Every structure is written in structure tokens, then in C-alpha cells.
Amino acid sequence: MEVKFNHVTLTYPNGIEVLHDMDFDIDDGQLVALLGPSGGGKSTTLNLISGLLSATTGNIYFGDKDVTKQDALERGVGMVFQNYALYPHMTVLDNIIFPMKMAKIDKATRKQRALDLAKLVRVDDQITKKPSDLSGGQQQRVAIARALAKSPNILLLDEPLSNLDARLRVEMREEIRRIQKETGVTTIFVTHDQSEAMHVADKIMVLNDGRIQQYDDPQSLYENPNNQFVANFIGEPALNVISAHQLGTEVTQLFDGNVATIGIRAEALTNEVKEPAIKMQAVVHEVLSFGRDRQATISVGEHQLIATDVTTSALIDQEMTLFAALSGVYAFDKDGQRLPLRGERS
Numbered sequence: 001m002e003v004k005f006n007h008v009t010l011t012y013p014n015g016i017e018v019l020h021d022m023d024f025d026i027d028d029g030q031l032v033a034l035l036g037p038s039g040g041g042k043s044t045t046l047n048l049i050s051g052l053l054s055a056t057t058g059n060i061y062f063g064d065k066d067v068t069k070q071d072a073l074e075r076g077v078g079m080v081f082q083n084y085a086l087y088p089h090m091t092v093l094d095n096i097i098f099p100m101k102m103a104k105i106d107k108a109t110r111k112q113r114a115l116d117l118a119k120l121v122r123v124d125d126q127i128t129k130k131p132s133d134l135s136g137g138q139q140q141r142v143a144i145a146r147a148l149a150k151s152p153n154i155l156l157l158d159e160p161l162s163n164l165d166a167r168l169r170v171e172m173r174e175e176i177r178r179i180q181k182e183t184g185v186t187t188i189f190v191t192h193d194q195s196e197a198m199h200v201a202d203k204i205m206v207l208n209d210g211r212i213q214q215y216d217d218p219q220s221l222y223e224n225p226n227n228q229f230v231a232n233f234i235g236e237p238a239l240n241v242i243s244a245h246q247l248g249t250e251v252t253q254l255f256d257g258n259v260a261t262i263g264i265r266a267e268a269l270t271n272e273v274k275e276p277a278i279k280m281q282a283v284v285h286e287v288l289s290f291g292r293d294r295q296a297t298i299s300v301g302e303h304q305l306i307a308t309d310v311t312t313s314a315l316i317d318q319e320m321t322l323f324a325a326l327s328g329v330y331a332f333d334k335d336g337q338r339l340p341l342r343g344e345r346s
């Protein structure tokens with residue numbers, strides 16, 4: 001089911017507007033991540049979609065239907081929370097059956113559907129166990145099956161992986177993607193972990209200060225960030241940021257507008273010529289190798305940078321010329337808005 005926000009705002013009872021002019025469409029069948037730092041507005045946005053919160057102004061649509069005034073039950077959403085919230089005294093199967101029992105779906109139908117869902121989320125060999133006998137990942141699978149029990153219009157996941165250890169997180173994010181693709185249910189997923197969002201989502205909405213910073217597919221967010229916030233938030237290691245005056249007009253004149261800072265991706269920086277590239281005088285302090293990865297620490301004037309494509313042949317502690325491939329170099333104005341390369345503005 002398509003979700004549409006039409007100029008939605010939310011003001012909490014304390015009078016503070018925390019979401020400003022949210023205007024977006026989520027296509028039917030997509031997996032969308034709401035990504036941003038703490039306090040950015042992710043949970044508030046999710047709760048507006050679920051109906052747990054009501055929009056202060058603006059309208060929310062599911063497909064062609066205006067659901068702005070509907071509560072969570074009427075909207076038919078399935079929700080999964082970070083703490084699973086399974087019923088501890090019920091078996092896995094009964095946990096999945098429970099919402100269908102409440103909805104008075106007949107016994108045989110609900111049992112068959114619960115068995116099908118247990119199979120879908122791959123806990124069909126665990127159905128007689130209690131939640132406490134399952135691993136965190138298995139509990140989360142059951143929580144997803146339970147949320148899908150009533151065939152929701154939309155599936156909402158609030159930081160579903162944050163209680164799992166690193167290895168399980170990677171496994172479960174692939175599982176969420178698989179389950180979502182198999183069911184085709186439009187799914188919205190809250191996370192503060194950029195790598196999680198980049199791996200699972202068809203599109204990512206980056207939220208900060210209650211505003212959409214950018215809403216795009218993962219590759220475009222990485223390659224073409226709208227502003228300094230998005231460029232900083234997406235990518236590991238974080239973007240290198242250098243003041244414009246450090247690099248001089250030779251670099252700033254490549255861009256249209258008043259350049260305040262330049263951002264350089266760690267993998268764009270190299271000691272071997274890459275064209276087209278900008279040049280800078282730098283000192284390489286150290287090049288460390290970690291298996292197939294490398295990481296160099298560098299200074300350019302007063303700025304400390306991290307580079308992942310500097311070879312071990314670089315001179316250490318001596319000034320040398322480094323190159324930054326233009327595809328990984330972004331210019332920002334004083335407000336952090338991205339400036340285009342000269343002649344690139346459409």
C-alpha cells in the first residue's frame with residue numbers, strides 16, 4: 001500500500017513543533033528506512049504512519065484513502081518493536097495466532113496461517129517453544145510473523161535489530177529484506193545505523209531536526225548528497241571536511257557559489273594520480289593495513305584526514321602531493337548546502 005504525507009507537521013502538547021512540513025510518498029511494496037541521529041524525528045514519523053500519533057496539520061493517505069483521522073487499529077498496520085514484546089507465557093505458535101484470535105478469524109484458518117508465517121520467518125521448527133527458549137534473532141522472527149498475521153497494509157519496524165549482537169544484526173537485516181520481498185508488504189524501518197539502512201532499504205529518508213534532509217535510493221545518497229549533513233551521516237569512515245581557504249581558489253573556483261567547506265570521501269584520496277582530481281599538499285603520518293583494507297592518517301594544514309586509498313609507497317612524515325578524485329569531492333556553502341561543479345547546474 002502506498003503511503004503519502006501531504007505537508008504534515010506535528011506539535012507535541014508542550015507546544016513544540018518537532019516535525020516540519022513532511023511531504024513524501026512511499027511507493028507500494030517498498031522497503032524504506034527512516035535514518036537519522038537521536039531526536040531527528042524517526043519515531044515520531046513512524047508513529048504518525050501507525051496512527052499512534054495524529055498529525056497537527058496536513059494529511060496522510062494510504063493509497064487513495066485519507067487516514068489522517070484514523071487510529072492505529074483502523075489503519076491496519078503491523079508493528080515490530082526493538083524489545084520484541086512477545087507474550088512470555090504463550091508458545092511461538094500461539095504468539096503468532098494471538099492477533100488473529102482477537103480478530104475472530106476462525107480456528108482452522110488462523111492455525112494454518114500461523115504455520116505458514118512460521119515457515120516464512122523460518123521458526124517452523126520452534127513453534128512449541130516459549131519465547132524465553134529462543135535466541136534474540138528467533139524472537140525477532142516471531143515478532144515479525146505476529147505483525148504479519150493480520151495481513152497488514154503496512155509493516156512498521158522500530159529499531160528491530162538494536163538488541164541483537166553484531167553478527168545476528170547482519171543476518172537479521174538480510175532476513176528482513178528477504179521476508180519483505182517475499183510478502184511484498186510496504187515496510188518502513190527505523191534505524192540510526194547508516195550501514196543497516198544502506199544494506200536493506202530500497203529508499204532511505206534521512207531525518208534531522210524534524211526535517212527530511214534527503215529521500216533517495218542508497219547509492220544516490222552516497223554519491224550525490226544534498227547537503228553536508230547527509231554527506232557526513234552516510235559513509236564509513238566519515239567524510240573528511242576541510243575549510244575552503246585551506247585548499248584555495250584553485251579548488252573553490254571549480255564550484256558554483258560561495259564555498260565554505262570541502263568534503264572529501266576517504267576512498268577518493270590517493271597518492272597516485274587520478275583524473276579528474278584536485279591536488280593538495282599533505283603529510284601522510286601512517287598507513288595501516290587491516291587484511292584487505294588500508295587506512296592512512298594524513299594532515300592537510302590543520303586538518304586531520306583519513307584515507308583508504310593511499311598506498312604503502314607514500315612518503316611518511318614528508319610533505320607530498322595527494323590527489324582527490326573529483327567524484328568524491330563535495331563543496332558546501334556556509335549553511336552546509338551542496339554547491340554544484342561549475343557548469344553542472346541544470
Ligand SMILES: Nc1ncnc2c1ncn2[C@@H]1O[C@H](COP(=O)(O)OP(=O)(O)OP(=O)(O)O)[C@@H](O)[C@H]1O
Pocket residue numbers: 012013014018036037038039040041042043044045192
Ligand atoms: N512526547 C513527547 N513530548 C514532547 N517532545 C517529544 C516527545 N517525544 C519526542 N519528542 C521530541 O521530538 C523530537 C523527535 O523525537 P523522536 O523520538 O521522533 O526522534 P528519533 O529520531 O526517533 O530519536 P531516537 O532515535 O532517540 O528515538 C525530539 O526533539 C524529541 O525530544
